[in-house]
Amino acid sequence: MILNHVLLKLKDRRPEHIEQAQTVLLGLRGKINVLLDVQAEANVRPGPSAYDLILITKFASLEDMDEYLIHPAHQEVARWMGTVLETQASVCCSI
Template sequence: MFTHIVFFKLNEPDELHVQQAKNLLLAMEGQIPMLKALEVGVDLLHTERSYDIALITKFDCKADLDAYQVHPYHVNNVLAKLKPMLKGSAAVDYEL
């Protein structure tokens, strides 16, 4: 199983923008065949080190992650809308 985790820091981390970003990410479920599991969490502590949203996705292998990265739904419906909302992001990818 290959896991892809992304942390997002929003330009405007108010409730409206956090919910919009969360909904964009959750809408991927069922749209991208190689995406085996999807979890989206919103930060509750709001500390100096905190990011606003965490995305955890699971794939059968790295090749499936690579296919997900360029899948039209991911590119056109998520990245195109999410990127303008972001101040920054960080990712961790690993295989178990």
């Protein structure tokens, strides 16, 4: 099982923009068959060095994750996120 954690910091960090990004990310649920689970959680302890959201995605294998990354639904969300994102960091782990 593969878990990918992506920390996201938005350009505009107002709560309504964070909520909009969270909604967009959660919109992937049910659209990509290799995506076993998706969570998008807002940071409850914001600050200058904190990230705004964590995206956690779950896959059966790295190959499934690679398939997800090129899926049109993911590509559409990634393009939109690119317009609102300041920076990101990720950790991918096997469980």
